[in-house]
Amino acid sequence: xxxxxxxxxxxxxxxxxxxxxxxxxxxxxxxxxxxxxxxxxxxxxxxxxxxxxxxxxxxxxxxxxxxxxxxxxxxxxxxxxxxxxxxxxxxxxxxxxxxxxxxxxxxxxxxxxxxxxxxxxxxxxxx
Amino acid sequence: xxxxxxxxxxxxxxxxxxxxxxxxxxxxxxxxxxxxxxxxxxxxxxxxxxxxxxxxxxxxxxxxxxxxxxxxxxxxxxxxxxxxxxxxxxxxxxxxxxxxxxxxxxxxxxxxxxxxxxxxxxxxxxx
DNA sequence: CCTTGACTTCAAGTAAACTTTATCTTTTAA
DNA sequence: TTAAAAGATAAAGTTTACTTGAAGTCAAGG
Numbered sequence: 118x119x120x121x122x123x124x125x126x127x128x129x130x131x132x133x134x135x136x137x138x139x140x141x142x143x144x145x146x147x148x149x150x151x152x153x154x155x156x157x158x159x160x161x162x163x164x165x166x167x168x169x170x171x172x173x174x175x176x177x178x179x180x181x182x183x184x185x186x187x188x189x190x191x192x193x194x195x196x197x198x199x200x201x202x203x204x205x206x207x208x209x210x211x212x213x214x215x216x217x218x219x220x221x222x223x224x225x226x227x228x229x230x231x232x233x234x235x236x237x238x239x240x241x242x243x244x
Numbered sequence: 245x246x247x248x249x250x251x252x253x254x255x256x257x258x259x260x261x262x263x264x265x266x267x268x269x270x271x272x273x274x275x276x277x278x279x280x281x282x283x284x285x286x287x288x289x290x291x292x293x294x295x296x297x298x299x300x301x302x303x304x305x306x307x308x309x310x311x312x313x314x315x316x317x318x319x320x321x322x323x324x325x326x327x328x329x330x331x332x333x334x335x336x337x338x339x340x341x342x343x344x345x346x347x348x349x350x351x352x353x354x355x356x357x358x359x360x361x362x363x364x365x366x367x368x369x370x371x
Numbered sequence: 372c373c374t375t376g377a378c379t380t381c382a383a384g385t386a387a388a389c390t391t392t393a394t395c396t397t398t399t400a401a
Numbered sequence: 402t403t404a405a406a407a408g409a410t411a412a413a414g415t416t417t418a419c420t421t422g423a424a425g426t427c428a429a430g431g
Contacts, residue, residue: 122377133420136379141418152427154378170349173342178418195364199357202350209347213340215300220336222297223329230326237322248408259408260390267410268388279397281408305388 118148118156128165135165143168143181145189174209245275245283255292262292270295270308272316301336 121132138144139155144164148156157165171181184201187194248259265271266282271291275283284292298308311328314321 120377131420132378134418137419140380152378153380154427167349167353170346172418174346174350192364195357195360199354199361202354202357206347206350206354209343209350213343213347216336216340216343219297219301220333220340222294223301223333223336226294227326227329227333230322230329233322234326237319258390261388263409264389279408281397299388 118158119162121155121157124157124162124165127162128169130165130169138165138168141178141182142185143178145185171205174205175212176205176208180205245285246289248282248284251284251289251292254289255296257292257296265292265295268305268309269312270305272312298332301332302339303332303335307332 119127121135124130124135125132135144135155139147144161147161148158150156168181171184172178180201184198187198187201246254248262251257251262252259262271262282266274271288274288275285277283295308298311299305307328311325314325314328
């Protein structure tokens with residue numbers, strides 16, 4: 118069992134953020150010691166990593182809340198949770214496609230700069 | 245020359261957003277008619293598409309402001325602007341890598357759900 | 372003993388990027 | 402020609418996801 122300090126050191130996530138995630142219901146069953154201090158076990162760490170992956174891929178807090186709510190409901194919600202993950206997978210794939218699409222535009226801009234610079238260079242040589 | 249309405253229809257960007265971008269200095273040299281109404285030409289449209297690509301790839305407004313400021317300075321800032329684009333290109337590539345990395349985790353989760361469902365199915369057949 | 376440091380909670384504050392509202396002027400269609 | 406629609410400005414409001422501050426508790430070290 119780890120303290121919140123150890124978890125912040127291990128994950129790089131600030132303690133207030135961990136408390137905020139827990140308060141919002143993104144981290145089910147984080148335990149406390151006899152004085153009310155948080156204690157995290159391996160399963161809590163798994164949840165933290167999972168929530169972090171969802172956040173990093175743009176899933177809003179509210180949707181993760183819903184997912185965790187379904188998780189707490191038990192096995193009857195497995196298909197719905199799987200569907201959420203399938204939809205989110207599609208969202209991520211769309212994000213990747215969009216990034217590639219816009220990256221092309223940036224590369225086009227860079228190519229223009231290359232042309233521009235070579236023109237300037239040629240002009241300079243002429244002078 | 246197009247009105248703001250035609251631009252919103254063409255680009256899907258809301259008129260208040262176009263005004264906001266202009267006020268923040270992201271759209272240089274948008275003209276006005278004799279009564280102060282905005283008129284957009286092809287070059288303005290290019291800027292709008294470019295700004296949209298930068299925003300869609302996560303460049304903050306403040307950084308685009310800086311880019312446009314350099315653009316207005318003239319040719320002496322070409323290398324700096326090119327550098328900004330090169331750095332942004334790296335940022336986009338990093339974002340894409342991160343998304344792939346986290347997509348793997350989601351796919352792993354989905355694989356777990358597949359196992360779970362097949363287990364449930366087998367159990368049901370036994371009953 | 373008592374102070375320091377690591378917790379706790381709750382409420383308020385922040386940042387970024389829009390979006391909405393209020394008020395006013397100008398077109399445009401009936 | 403007049404009423405509705407479209408456009409302008411400035412300021413305030415919204416949303417999301419944290420972050421910071423205030424005030425209190427508790428264990429450990431000097």
